[in-house]
Amino acid sequence: MTQHLLTSRQRPLRFLLALGAFVALSALIPVPTADASMEGAAQEGRVILVGFDGADSRTTRRMIDEGRLPNLAKLAESGTFAPLISTNPAESAAGWAALNTGTNPVKNGVPSFIKRNTKGTQMPAFGHIYQEDMVIDAPSSALISGLMAAAESTPFEPHIGLGLLIVLVSVVGFMFVLRGLLKVNLPLAAALSVLISLAGGYAGMTWMANRVTSSPATYEVPQVFKNAVTQPGFWDIAARGGKRAIVLDAALAFDQETVPGARVLAGLGLPDVRGAGNGNWFIYTTEDTEVHRAPKGWVDTKGSGTGTTFRVDERGGKIVTAVYGPVNFTKKAPLQAQIAEINEALKSPDLGWKKGGELRDKRKAFEAELKGLKSSPHDHRVSLPMTLERRGEELAITINGDTQTAPENGWTEWFRLPFELAPGLVAGGLTRVRVMELGEVITVYLHTFDIDPENPPIWQQVSQPAGFAGELAGWAGGPYETLGWSCMTNQLKDKKVPVEVFLEDVEFTMKWRRRLTHSVLDRDDWEVLFSVFSTTDRVQHMMYKYYDSLHPFHDPVESARVVDFFGKPTALKDIVPAIYEQMDVTVGEIMAKLDPTDTLMLCADHGFTSYRRGLEVNNWLESEGYLTLKPGNTKTSNSMALLAADWSKTKAYSLGLGMIYVNMEGREKGGIVPMDEAKALLAEIGSKLVDLRDSGPEDAPFAEPKQVVLDYAIMDDLYQGPQEWGRADYPCADMQVGFAEFYRASWGTVSGKLKLVKNEAGAVVPGPMYRDNSNNWSGDHASNSPHLVTGIFFSSKPVQVPEEGVSVMHIAPTVLDSLGVPIPANFDLPALVRK
Numbered sequence: 001m002t003q004h005l006l007t008s009r010q011r012p013l014r015f016l017l018a019l020g021a022f023v024a025l026s027a028l029i030p031v032p033t034a035d036a037s038m039e040g041a042a043q044e045g046r047v048i049l050v051g052f053d054g055a056d057s058r059t060t061r062r063m064i065d066e067g068r069l070p071n072l073a074k075l076a077e078s079g080t081f082a083p084l085i086s087t088n089p090a091e092s093a094a095g096w097a098a099l100n101t102g103t104n105p106v107k108n109g110v111p112s113f114i115k116r117n118t119k120g121t122q123m124p125a126f127g128h129i130y131q132e133d134m135v136i137d138a139p140s141s142a143l144i145s146g147l148m149a150a151a152e153s154t155p156f157e158p159h160i161g162l163g164l165l166i167v168l169v170s171v172v173g174f175m176f177v178l179r180g181l182l183k184v185n186l187p188l189a190a191a192l193s194v195l196i197s198l199a200g201g202y203a204g205m206t207w208m209a210n211r212v213t214s215s216p217a218t219y220e221v222p223q224v225f226k227n228a229v230t231q232p233g234f235w236d237i238a239a240r241g242g243k244r245a246i247v248l249d250a251a252l253a254f255d256q257e258t259v260p261g262a263r264v265l266a267g268l269g270l271p272d273v274r275g276a277g278n279g280n281w282f283i284y285t286t287e288d289t290e291v292h293r294a295p296k297g298w299v300d301t302k303g304s305g306t307g308t309t310f311r312v313d314e315r316g317g318k319i320v321t322a323v324y325g326p327v328n329f330t331k332k333a334p335l336q337a338q339i340a341e342i343n344e345a346l347k348s349p350d351l352g353w354k355k356g357g358e359l360r361d362k363r364k365a366f367e368a369e370l371k372g373l374k375s376s377p378h379d380h381r382v383s384l385p386m387t388l389e390r391r392g393e394e395l396a397i398t399i400n401g402d403t404q405t406a407p408e409n410g411w412t413e414w415f416r417l418p419f420e421l422a423p424g425l426v427a428g429g430l431t432r433v434r435v436m437e438l439g440e441v442i443t444v445y446l447h448t449f450d451i452d453p454e455n456p457p458i459w460q461q462v463s464q465p466a467g468f469a470g471e472l473a474g475w476a477g478g479p480y481e482t483l484g485w486s487c488m489t490n491q492l493k494d495k496k497v498p499v500e501v502f503l504e505d506v507e508f509t510m511k512w513r514r515r516l517t518h519s520v521l522d523r524d525d526w527e528v529l530f531s532v533f534s535t536t537d538r539v540q541h542m543m544y545k546y547y548d549s550l551h552p553f554h555d556p557v558e559s560a561r562v563v564d565f566f567g568k569p570t571a572l573k574d575i576v577p578a579i580y581e582q583m584d585v586t587v588g589e590i591m592a593k594l595d596p597t598d599t600l601m602l603c604a605d606h607g608f609t610s611y612r613r614g615l616e617v618n619n620w621l622e623s624e625g626y627l628t629l630k631p632g633n634t635k636t637s638n639s640m641a642l643l644a645a646d647w648s649k650t651k652a653y654s655l656g657l658g659m660i661y662v663n664m665e666g667r668e669k670g671g672i673v674p675m676d677e678a679k680a681l682l683a684e685i686g687s688k689l690v691d692l693r694d695s696g697p698e699d700a701p702f703a704e705p706k707q708v709v710l711d712y713a714i715m716d717d718l719y720q721g722p723q724e725w726g727r728a729d730y731p732c733a734d735m736q737v738g739f740a741e742f743y744r745a746s747w748g749t750v751s752g753k754l755k756l757v758k759n760e761a762g763a764v765v766p767g768p769m770y771r772d773n774s775n776n777w778s779g780d781h782a783s784n785s786p787h788l789v790t791g792i793f794f795s796s797k798p799v800q801v802p803e804e805g806v807s808v809m810h811i812a813p814t815v816l817d818s819l820g821v822p823i824p825a826n827f828d829l830p831a832l833v834r835k
Contacts (some may be wrong), residue, residue, distance in 0.1 A: 045597040047528045049811070050517075050590060051250075052097075052583050053092060054537030054781065055218030056607035057083035057790045063580055063736070075794050082801045083790035086606040086738045086808055088713050089314055089657050090786035091130035091497060092268060092478035092537070095605030095808055101231035102411035102812030106721030109230040110252065111732040112748060114656035123642060124655045124752055127731070128267050129253060129277070131223040134459050138219055139424030219330050219425070221459045225271045227255035229825075230614040234812035235262050238528050241821035248472075248519050248531040249513065251484075253604070265463045265516075271451045273419065273429035273457065274326050274381075276306065278490055279448030283309045284321060284388070286442045295324055295345075296378040303494035312388075314442060315486075319388040323399060324381040325419035325449065326427050326457075327373060332381060335370045339363055351607070382419040382427075388442060395435045397444065398583055406700045408438040411504070414479050417449060428455025434501065445497065447505075451482045475519035480512050481496060487538035492775050500563050500570065502542060507566055508533040514586055521593045528819055535585065539579040540608045540698045544570040546669040548610040553771040572660035576725075577777075594796075599818050603811050604791025611773050611780035613694065614746030615708055617654035617737070619769045620752035624688060626652040633756070633764045641754040648672065652685060655752035658745040658783030659733030667728050675726045679714055682735045686712035689737060694770055710785040711738040738785030745783040746771055799832040806832065 015756045059141045064073045070117075087094040089112055099121050102731050115127035181260040222706055229252045235245035239261030247253060247264040256268035263808040282297075292310040297308040297454060312319045318545035342363045346356060367426070372379050381592040384400040394405040397412060404412040417429035429449040437443040453469035462482045463469035473479050492502040512532065517531045545551045546559040554740035559573040570578050587602065594600060621627040628649035643651060647663060647670035654660050665671045672680060689709040696702035716725035723730045737745065748755060755767035781789040795805045799814070810832050813823045817831035 029823055045599065045818075046595070047599045047601070048521075048590065048594065049528070049530045049601045049603060049815055051096075051530070051532035051535045052586070052605050052792065053532065053534045053605055054540055054608050055302070055580070055583060055604040055792045056327075056540075056609075057604075057608065057792050059576075059580060060792050063577060068322070068577065068581060069584040070592060070792075071584045072602075072794065075217060075602070075796060077588065078798075079794060079796040080799050080801065082793045082806045083607075084604055084808060085790055085805050086786045088715075088786050089603060089659075089783055090606040090789050091541075091657060091782040092605050093250060095791075096268065096532075097128070097229050098828075099603060099605060099811045100250060100252070102231065102234060102721040102809055102829070103231050103825070104721065104809065104828050106417060106715075106719045106723060106730070107231060107826065107828070109228050109731055112656055112659070115659070115731060116655060116661055116733070124750070127433075127656075129477060130228055134221045134224040135421075136221055136459050137216050137423065138217055143581075151252040163651070170577055176236055210320040214562040219333060219422075221530070222327075223275060224459050225255070225269070225275070225277065227252055227269060229256070231395050232256070233264075233589060234815050235264060235528065235530060237812075237824060238262070238816060238819055238821050241819070243527040243817070243819045243821060244525060245528045245530070246526045248520065248529075249534070250518050250532055254462065254484075255314060256464055258466075262464065263471075263526075264466040265469055265482075266484070267534070270451065270462055270482060271460065273427050273451045273460075274449055274484050275460070276448075278304065278306050278485045279450070280739075281307050281448050281488075281491060282446040283307065283322070283436075283496065284310055284312050284319070284444050284446070285309065285437075286314050286319070286564040294321060295381060295383070300494060300496075301408070303496075304490040306490045307494060307496055312442075314388075317390040319442065321386050321388075322383040323386050323417065323431070323446065323449075324378065324383050325417060325429060325681065326421070327377045327380050328382050328421050329373070330422040330425065332370065337365050339366050339370070342366070358502040370434055382421055384417060384419065385463060388444060390438075390442075393438075395438050395442065395444070395769065397433050398406070399431075399433075399434075402756050406433065406435045408435050410435055411508075416452060416455070416479070418452075425458075426455060427457035430482075436497075445491075445501070447488075448483050453479055453482055457483075472516060472519070476512075476515050477519075480516060481509060489538055489542055489777070490752050495776065499542075503565055504574065506535050506539055509538075510582060510586075516587065517586075517590070518593075521590065528749030529814065530815075533583070536579050536583055536604075537608075540576055540779040541777050542779070543572070543575045544608075544610045545776070547574075547576040548612070548778070549573075551610055551612055551778055552664065552706055553778065581780050597797075600794075600796040601811070601815070602792055602794035603808070604793075605808065606781045607789035607791050608779050608781050608787070609784055609789055610742050611744050611778055612633070612742040613708075614694075614744050614771045614773055615694075615739070615749070616746045616755045616769050616771065617658070617660070617749045618752070619766050620689075620692070621652055621654060621660075621685075622754060622766050623769065624685075626650070626685060627754075629766070636756040636758060636764055640752055642752040644754075644756075652751070654745070654749055656733065656745075658737040658739060658749075661738060662734050664734075667726060678726070678734065679716075679772075682714050686714070686735060686737075694743075697770075706742075707740045709737055709742050710740040710788060711737065712736065737783060738788070739783050740785070741788060743784075744773075744780050747775070795832075798835040800835055802832070 012262050019112055060072065063069045065344060080444050087098045091112060093110050093113045094105050097108045097225060098104060101108045110128050112127040117123045117125040147257045149177050156586050191759055204521060220692050233253060235247050236259040238245050239259045245262045246399050247267060249267035251268035253264050254270050268367055271277050273391045290309055292311055294310045297310040299305055304524060346359055364501055373524050383412050387398045396405045397416045402415055406412050412433045414430050419427045419429060421427060430452050431449050432447045434445045436445050451460060451462050453462055457467065457721050470571050488497060488502045488505045491497045492499060498687055504589050513533050520529055544555050548554060560571050562569045562571050563573060565578055618627055622629065628646045629644050630646045633644060645653060651673055652660055662681060664675055664678055665673050690710045695705050695706035713736045715734060715736060717733060757767035779828045805828055813827050813829060813831040816823050823831060
């Protein structure tokens, strides 16, 4: 072989010469820019699709008719406006997944936010995301591997080759400095360069040996968020068809393949930097009634369970505390290694009893710490120092050395949170701080720790390609929110912040979404843009009790109270219409930047209605004999229908957002209903639900009983895909209840509960079937009929509206058709036809 033709003396010389030539020439090799794969001439006739989560067609039509939405009125007049029918159920996870992919929930894998666990139990599980452990390379291991690979390519032993690499590069560098810049005479410069480089080479070999032996090559990251969508988004299909796409805040767009030509910022579904799906937030207070201190604090488990309150102490006008990021999972591997080393040492026959006892005590301590990573995560979170200090009428907040000031009721700008789990392994976060109280008591609110778009953890990227999120921050002039569930709904739902603070956050979010969108509109390197705004949804969820004068918890006086919203004094009862007016402003700004050949489309994943009353679906099933409880229950706290049910007698049960499941033979554990009888059973249940009427609360009955359920759908008759109905892996429910106006599945039903009470005799029995909604979450859509809560569809180019209406599954094929990209065969519906 030719590699054996060189003599042993020639090989080192040839290697050194080649390496020197490589070092000299490498600087001359041009490096392609990040945009190299995106180059191409912009086509005429771009497509801009703008999504407004929860934008209701009925509210939009009414406000157009009232003259309050001039830009949308103009778009409807020159183009097309129609109700947009969502998926069944009509909610964001299923609706956006179908809209993005052009496929139904059975095909794309996302039936809802909640579904039945498909692994042999009837318990609820997430339907839009899942979590799994991920193995990542330790940051230093990549460097070590690269250096060792280079060293092993030399004709020497790897450690000698590594030393020579360091020495050669060092000699060249020091000669340049000493001889070229400092004009040291040649013999002295050469001698000094060699001596220093030899010392460096030896130190490098020693360091490398220590790193290789002491550092783990990989880390296991627990419970990383993964995307349940199984089909590509229309933007990826467009990019494969030669059309450059930019996507901003699209739901369920993370954890997907990077397609050249598609730049995607994900939205709904992304967690915070701590790995919390809805985002963790924090309150620090000196209030005496709060007693729980860091790092654990107090979590209100009766609420959303997303917020933590810490009691802190002020001393000399200053508070010293910390902020707490992700659990440091890098501790796991070293602990396991130490335990394994002790176990090996304990096998020695020469080990004395004293030494053996010491080793067992050490192992016990290591095992306790390892267990604590799961059982007591607050003790193992990466932290950064925070101080709060009075400065006159303001509070100075310092986090990790960055100081900002804010007055009472004022916000800071972003703080960057570089949580370092191990050398080189950083999970970058962002937060803002609001000073809630600055009197005798100091209270500050720390917003959710969003993933920093310019420094995301390598295991939870927020964009495809990974660098696009940071590039976008450069376009927009700074960092931005990345948490999939934006706006402070849980904080208001848990009654931890006043409504004004929620509205401040809504305004902040919408202004930044506009800023991101305009940063793309001002560029010419794309043919299709998809940008999603979530604030329409969040406002309606939280503000309907002010807007709907017949909501059971409507307070006329409070609803008339005026707050500042987008720079205008606005009564709380007018906030819902006001967010539609802001939607109209956003559309007008976008229209002003379009060319005549561009196509603008607007869409929504669903509409909205007021949520006044909830039906305890499992209570109703029990009352009709479809669900039977085990005898002998003595506690009202045992309210999990799925745990309390006698499965040998139960035919059907409910969990999630209006879903009903058959206790089917061969599918459910303890199933009793044959598959060939299941659809007849579902039709019977559905018909009874449509006939159901609510007479109202006992103390305030309705003048006339109200219809509770508008319609129902047997899912196998509605959607087909690769999973067959009746199998455990079928993603959808067996039947979806379509609630009528103002009704929804109760809060308890979502998690599979039924209401239990004690009767006069003290026996535990099923409680009332209906419950007024007393939650701040007062508007909804999630289990209403999709034919009731329709979203919006607008097109600047007139299209024909099909007889059956426009569906969310019409959007993807219509966008692709407008771009001239072939429509995939697995799409459920064709493109809308232009007039």
